[in-house]
Amino acid sequence: MNGQSHLVLGVDMGTSGARAVAMTAAGEIVASASAKLAAFSDHHRDPLGWWQAVQAALEDTLAAIDPMRVRAIGIDGTSGTMLPVAADGAPLATPLMYNDPVDDAAILETIAAHAPKESAAHGATSGLAKVLSFQSLPGVFRVIHQADWLAGHFTGLYDVSDENNALKTGYDPVARCWPDWLARTGARVDLLPEVLPAGGPVATISPPAAEALGLPRDVVVVAGTTDGCASFLATGADRPGDGVSALGTTLTVKMLSDKPLFAPEYGLYSHRIGDMWLAGGASNSGGAVLAAHFSAERIAELSARIDPRTETGLDYYPLTKPGERFPIADPQLAPRMEPRPADDAEFLQAILEGIAGVERLAYERLVSLGSPELRSVRTVGGGAKNTTWAAIRERKLAVPFLPALSEEAAAGTARLALSGAREAGVL
Incomplete structure (x- = not known):
C-alpha cells in the first residue's frame, strides 16, 4: 500500500459524547463523525454508554473511508475520570468523573500529608483520591482512567495508561515512574496501570476489535492523553x-x-x-x-x-x-x-x-x-x-x-496516533 494513502484514527471522549477523525500522514482530516452520549445512556457516568458512543462515532467515520488504510488509533478521555475494573475490564462501580469530588476527609488529609506540593494529585477531584476510594472493592484488578478503559476495548489490556492521564493520579513525569510516596498514602500501587508516553505504541488491535470495526489486524493502538492535552495538540502547536x-x-x-x-x-x-x-x-x-x-x-x-x-x-x-x-x-x-x-x-x-x-x-x-x-x-x-x-x-x-489547524480534540489524538505509528514503523 502506498504510504501516502495511510490513515490514522483519533477519538475524543468528551463530557457529552464522542468524536472520531480520520487523518492522513500529512495531518489532513479526511473524515469525522460524532455521537451524543445521550443517544445511548441517560447519565454520563455510564461506561457502556461511553463505549457505544465511541463505536458509533468510529463506525460513521470508517464508513466514509477505506478502513484498510488505517494504521493506528489513539483515544483521549476527560482528565481525572476513573473507574475500578476486573481483569476483563468489567467496571466494578460507577465511575467518578473528572469533576466528582471524593468526600472523605481522611483520604484528602493523607494525600496532603504525603504528596509533594508540586504534585497534581492534590484535591478532592484528583485521580489519586479516586484510587484510594475504589481500591477496597472486592475483585478489583486495576483502577484506571477513562481513556485507559476505552483503549482496552481495542487491545484487551486494562492495565496500561499514559503519562498525561496518570499525572493527577500521582505519576512523576520527570522521573517517569509512580513515586515511592504513593505507598505512604495507603494507595495500593499494584492497582495502578503501567504508564507509557502519550502516543507510544501499546499493542496491535485485538482480533475481536479488528473484526467488529472492520479494521486491519495489524493496526497499532497508541497510549492516549487527556482531552485538554489533545485539544492543544489539535491546533498544530508543536x-x-x-x-x-x-x-x-x-x-x-x-x-x-x-x-x-x-x-x-x-x-x-x-x-x-x-x-x-x-x-x-x-x-x-x-x-x-x-x-x-x-x-x-x-x-x-x-x-x-x-x-x-x-x-x-x-x-x-x-x-x-x-x-x-x-x-x-x-x-x-x-x-x-x-x-x-x-x-x-x-x-x-x-x-x-x-x-x-x-x-x-x-x-x-x-x-x-x-x-x-x-x-x-x-x-x-x-x-x-x-x-x-x-x-x-x-x-x-x-x-x-x-491559525489553529483544528479545535477538535480528536484531531490532537490523531496526531499522537501518527507519532505512534511512525515509532512502530507502520507509517
Whole structure:
C-alpha cells in the first residue's frame, strides 16, 4: 500500500459524547463523525454508554473511508475520570468523573500529608483520591482512567495508561515512574496501570476489535492523553514557545516548554508530551466578564466601531467578582474596571484590552517560571471569532498569530496516533 494513502484514527471522549477523525500522514482530516452520549445512556457516568458512543462515532467515520488504510488509533478521555475494573475490564462501580469530588476527609488529609506540593494529585477531584476510594472493592484488578478503559476495548489490556492521564493520579513525569510516596498514602500501587508516553505504541488491535470495526489486524493502538492535552495538540502547536489561548468563559493559556514548570501557588503543573512539556493556567478573567455587560450581538456591533490600533489608556483587570488564580494568585484580587466611559464602544474596548493584558501577563508568568519566550499564539474558543479583539491581542502580545489547524480534540489524538505509528514503523 502506498504510504501516502495511510490513515490514522483519533477519538475524543468528551463530557457529552464522542468524536472520531480520520487523518492522513500529512495531518489532513479526511473524515469525522460524532455521537451524543445521550443517544445511548441517560447519565454520563455510564461506561457502556461511553463505549457505544465511541463505536458509533468510529463506525460513521470508517464508513466514509477505506478502513484498510488505517494504521493506528489513539483515544483521549476527560482528565481525572476513573473507574475500578476486573481483569476483563468489567467496571466494578460507577465511575467518578473528572469533576466528582471524593468526600472523605481522611483520604484528602493523607494525600496532603504525603504528596509533594508540586504534585497534581492534590484535591478532592484528583485521580489519586479516586484510587484510594475504589481500591477496597472486592475483585478489583486495576483502577484506571477513562481513556485507559476505552483503549482496552481495542487491545484487551486494562492495565496500561499514559503519562498525561496518570499525572493527577500521582505519576512523576520527570522521573517517569509512580513515586515511592504513593505507598505512604495507603494507595495500593499494584492497582495502578503501567504508564507509557502519550502516543507510544501499546499493542496491535485485538482480533475481536479488528473484526467488529472492520479494521486491519495489524493496526497499532497508541497510549492516549487527556482531552485538554489533545485539544492543544489539535491546533498544530508543536514547538517550545508555541502558545494556545482559549477565549471561552474564562481565559486559559498553554505553552510548550523545553523544561517542566511546576508552581502550585498558581495551580500550575506540566504534562509531558514527547521531549517537551505542556504547561498553562486558567484566569478568572475572560468571556464571562464580557457577557456580564453585553450580549453577543451588542459585542459584535460595538466591535465594528473600535479601532484596535488605538489604546483607551484605561488599565482594566476585568473580573466578574474578587479573586484570581492565574497569572496572579490572589483570592481577594479586586476587579479593576473603572472609570467607565460613557461610550459603550470605548468601555468594551477597555475590557478587551484588559483581558489581552491578562493574557500577556499570563505568558510572561510562564516565562518567569522557566518556559521559553513566547514565539507564536494560536487561538481557540468563541472569542477567537472577534477580529477586533484579535488585533488588540496581537498588538499587545507582539508575536505572530497563527491559525489553529483544528479545535477538535480528536484531531490532537490523531496526531499522537501518527507519532505512534511512525515509532512502530507502520507509517
